[in-house]
Amino acid sequence: MERASCKICILGYHKVSDVIRKALHLMGEEAGEITVADCNINNLAEIVRAQQIAGCDIFIAGSGNAAEFRRISQMPMVELRISNLDYLIGLHKALTLGRAPAFVKHRHTHAIPAELFSSIVGRDIPIYSYEDSFELQKIVEREDVDVIIGAAYPVELANAAGKAGVLVTPSIETIQETIRRARRSVEINRERTKQRQLFNGVVEQSGAGIVVTDASGRIIVFNSAAEQLTGVSRAQVIGQPVGQVLPPLGEIPPTADHGANQEGRRLMNGTMVHYRSRMLSAQGEPFARVCFLDIDNRRGGGKRSVRIDRKGWDNLAAGAPAMEACVQRARQLAGVSGNLCILGEKDTDRGGVAEALFHASARSGAPLMELDVSLISPESARAYLIGQEDIHGVTRG
16 A cells, blocks of 8 residues: 655755754654665765665755765655855855865756856855765865865865865755655655556556557557557567557658547558557647557458358359450369459459459368558568568568
8 A cells, every 4th residue: 555654865964964853853743754864975875775675755965965866876856955145155154264265066966156156255266076085085185275165075074184164054944845845746756656557557458559659759658459459569669660660550641730630541460450540749749649559340451250241153243245254264263273363443343253263262261361452551561461570570471
């Protein structure tokens, strides 16, 4: 059963953790289930793994910890940001402690507006960036810097080196609002998960094949019914261009009206399939195409296992001399084991002659297949009429 509560872990560091605990105390029961873990970039990975195993839903981290977190984990995280006012207060304090203060930040954290601060105090204030403890130690030991302004870890190293340090921390109000943002983020993600599960359930239970492609034409949804109709597995097509793995669907032309349905027939996996395609748009921009597939049950619509009406020679009207000669010739050829081609004008019942030939032949006990060759694209003709072997296996003609 899904937890109603939300477990949050705040990745802090010594004095910053003290400020965080004070903010939590003032929030009271509103704070909920929160763990404050003292850590830095050196032991962050170990703590994150332990909290993840303990069931943490989301993390909160500031500056350097947040940058390192993004590098090592895909878990949800909200950054605890420091305002420009907090930096400016720290700078004024640093100017009272030394002659050469400098901001020190993790390379992947948000930029500090050095030019703005320099113009306010009337002198250049440098900013140094680090990515690991080794780089940070070299910055702290610079001779032209006597006051470090930054997060807890750089300030601690500065104090250990005999230099002054000014810790810049977020305000209690910022901490409390970040906790509320983290909780809202968890609630939104849980709701999206429910919707995604509902969507997946509906798609999988659908009797129609459902294929969805993104704006670039790559397949992002492919349900079980689509697998059965096309003869291709989901693992083979997800993320692939639809025209490459399913040429008959790739041939569907785009429509100028993104809200209009397109319908047609395509021969797929030896079966005539009826498709309905619709482009989905948001604010006038197309972002996906959804295609519904089902077996076309109309006459001439592909493979059928049962014939309702079995025509023979008696069903053919052969009053005209030319037709009489044609039927006689067809009767003679009924016993031929090779392939036959019937040519004729439209509406001369070529299909009736072909059906009578079939039922008079030695193959009459086998299923009769009707294919509308006009619906087979040149790219698909070889696979459907002759057969081929490719990365998807063997396709029989």
